[in-house]
Amino acid sequence: MVRQRNTTFEALLTEFGYTHTELAELVNRTAEDAFGKPTQCTDRHVRRWIAGEVQWPWARYLLPLQEIFGRSPEAMGFVPRKTSRVPAPPRRRPAPVKEPRPVRRREFIAVGLAAALGLDAIPSAGRLGSGDVERVRAIVPALYNYDHALGGGALHEVAAQALHQVHHALNHCTYGERIERALYAAVGDLAASAGWFAYDAGRQQAATGLYNEALQAGMLAGDGMLQARVWSNLAMQARLLDRDQEALRIGRAAVETRQAKADPWLMALLHCRQAVGHARIGDRVRAERSLARAETAYERGRGEPAAWLSFLTPAEITGLAGAAHQALGKYGRAQQLTADALDMLDPRFERNRVYYRLQRAQALLDGGDVEHAAAEAGDAVTMAARVRSERVRDRITGLRQQMRHHAHVPAARDFLEQTRGTGA
Incomplete structure (x- = not known):
C-alpha cells in the first residue's frame, strides 16, 4: 500500500493546538487516568501517524485518541486494514462521580x-x-x-x-x-x-x-x-x-x-x-x-x-x-457585524466563537427577533460545553433571564428547557 500522509489527523493537532510531544503526553495520561493502563506513546509515534507510516495505530493508542478528540479512528484519518476493528474500551476504574x-x-x-x-x-x-x-x-x-x-x-x-x-x-x-x-x-x-x-x-x-x-x-x-x-x-x-x-x-x-x-x-x-x-x-x-x-x-x-x-x-x-x-442600541448593525465576525473567525478560536454567537443572539433578542435569537443561543450553548469561561456562562445566564419574558414563544421555551439545570 502506498504511504499517504494523514492530513486529517495533522489538521486535528493544529485545531486543538497540540505539539507532537504534548499529544503523546496526553495519550499516556488519558490511557492511565481513564482506563488504568499506561502507554508508552512518544512524539515519534505521533510523527509516524501523521506521515502515514502507521495507518491504523494499536488499540492502546486508538482508545485514548478517540477519548481526546471525540472522533472515530476513520474520522481521524486512519485507514483500517481488513482485519482491523475498533477495539472495545477496557473496563474503567470506578470513580466516585461520573463526569461528562x-x-x-x-x-x-x-x-x-x-x-x-x-x-x-x-x-x-x-x-x-x-x-x-x-x-x-x-x-x-x-x-x-x-x-x-x-x-x-x-x-x-x-x-x-x-x-x-x-x-x-x-x-x-x-x-x-x-x-x-x-x-x-x-x-x-x-x-x-x-x-x-x-x-x-x-x-x-x-x-x-x-x-x-x-x-x-x-x-x-x-x-x-x-x-x-x-x-x-x-x-x-x-x-x-x-x-x-x-x-x-x-x-x-x-x-x-x-x-x-x-x-x-x-x-x-x-x-x-x-x-x-x-x-x-x-x-x-x-x-x-x-x-x-x-x-x-x-x-x-x-x-x-x-x-x-x-x-x-x-x-x-x-x-x-x-x-x-x-451597547449603543444599534441592534441591526450589531447583529450584522457579529455575523461577519463569525464568518471570518478561525476555527481554533472556539471560545471566542461561542462568545460571539451569544453576542449575536443578544443583538437579535434586543432587536425583537426572539425566534432567531433563541436558535442562535441554543447552538452557542451546545458549543459552550467544550469551553470553560465564566464570561460565556454569564452571557448565557443573561440571555436565559431575558428569554423568560418570552416564554410564550416556542423557540424561547425550547431554549429555557435546553438550559434548565445547566447552572446558567
Missing part, C-alpha cells in the same frame, strides 16, 4: 499541558542563563494555544503553577543583571497571562493580584509594553464589574503610553476596547472615533503580534465593533 466527557477532556489537557510545558527543566538551584529565560518565555505561547480553544477556566491553575515554579527559580538561583531583567520581563508576561485566564474563569480577585504582580515585574524589567498590556486588561476587568468610567480612564492611560503608540497591534486593541467603553456610557461620537482609530492602527501592523495578541484578527476587530454598536 468534555469536562474530563479538559482535565486531561490541563494535566498533560502541565507536563508538556517543561517546568521540570527550569532549575531550582544554580545559575540561570539565557536558555532558562527562553524556557520561561515559551510557556505563554503554549498556554494561549489552549486558551483559544478551552477558555481560562481550564488553564488558570496550570498558569499559576508555572508562575510559582518560576518564582522559586528567581528566589533560589543566581543570575547576572542582564538575565535578571529578561527574567522579570518573562515573569511579567506569564503573570499577565495567568491574570487573563483567572479573569476569564471568573476569579476576579486572583486576576487583580496577578495583574498587580505583572505591573511590578514590568517596572523591574523596564518593560513599558508589558505595563500597557496590563493596564488594558485592568480596564477590561473594570468594565466587567460595571465600573465604566474607571475602565475608560485606565484605557486612556494605556493608549497614551509611548510603548502602545509604537505597537499598532496593541493600539488597535486598546482603541477597540475604548470604543466599547464609550458606547456603554452612550457617547456615540467617541465610540465611532475609537473604532476608526482601531482600524487605522490595525492596518499598520506588520509581521506577527505577540502571543497574547494572537487572537487579534480582523474577525476580532469586527466583533468588538459589533459589541460597541450593541
